Amino acid sequence: MDLGLNPELDRADLARAYRADNRIQIRDVLRPESAQAVLEALHGVPWNLVFRDGNTVVEMTPEQLRALTPQQASQIRQVVDSGALSGFQFFYNNYPLLQDYSRPGRPDRDIFRAYEFLNSAPVLDFLREVTGLHETRWVDAHGALYQANHFLKYHTDESETEPRLAAYVLSFAQDWDLDWGGLLQFWSEDDDVEFALRPRFNALNIFTVPRRHSVSAVASYAPPRRFSITGWLRADEPPFPIPWQG
DSSP: OOOOOOTTTTTHHHHHHHHHHHHEEEOOOOOOHHHHHHHHHHHSSOEEEEEEEEEEEEEEHHHHHHTOHHHHHHHHHHHHHHHHSSSSOOEEEEEEEHHHHSSTOOOOOOOHHHHHHHSSHEEEEEEHHHOOTTTEEEEEEEEEEEEEEEEEEEEOOOOOOEEEEEEEEEEEOOOOOOOOBEEEEEETTTTTEEEOOOOOOEEEEEEESOEEEEOBOOOOOOOOOOOEEEEEESSSOOOOOOOOOO
């Protein structure tokens, strides 16, 4: 898989835009053929379902999901909704890209080239230049697929254990309708949505953390197209060698 940034991006303009509000959406960030290749790779990974049950993060494999009875699926939805009413909750399909990449004996996947590309010198230099976060050492990553009724409640991405500098969402949502939800929302101190971005294809969202944000619920009739790779720019050392970094 040959991946590359769009050579026509004006880095100086992007850096000025980021400094204005510590966030940016960069459209057409990859070469068109690169974006299409990543989307095809995302279609080929095993998607888990993740949500919270109390303080426990539940991650159900595709095999477990296929074995669910209608009653069990209904019970899961009750757990999700109950948790959302009382506190932080999320409900979406997840592919643990970082963990799968580092797993001993794992099969090779096309999507691994995307992870290596994100941690290549050209991309890391680009991210540092745009954000001004020159202490960025690497980026972590997981795949996300938001389908009907999926959501992510508001939070800040602040972590006591990981030195996160900024969050990113590399979006591969083709032909996403305005009414399908799944918006990346930023919240004001008065608890109003101050800014929202709809899912797009080949668009990179970056914002400095901590910052209050959420993903609005996806409409029940929306097709399963909200694919992305998401994670954080990190200031610590990568947990294992990344080939493109040497």
